[in-house]
Amino acid sequence: MSNYRPYSPEWNRKRYLTEAIQTYFNDDIDVEIIVDDINCALEEQRDYYLGRAEKLDAVIAGLNK
Secondary structure (H helix, E strand, O other): OOOOOOOOHHHHHHHHHHHHHHHHHHOOOOHHHHHHHHHHHHHHHHHHHHHHHHHHHHHHHHHOO
């Protein structure tokens, strides 16, 4: 974490991610589960933002009528 100023938002994000990953290893979780959990978290975020983008597109379409 030497690339970030201590206790900055960037430093905290990296620390939280590092701690979460370390928890998987400490708990001896299978690699496939780790990868599945990461993919699931990213897919949830993608779906959330796609939903927001669709709402924004609907608003824009309504404005352009």
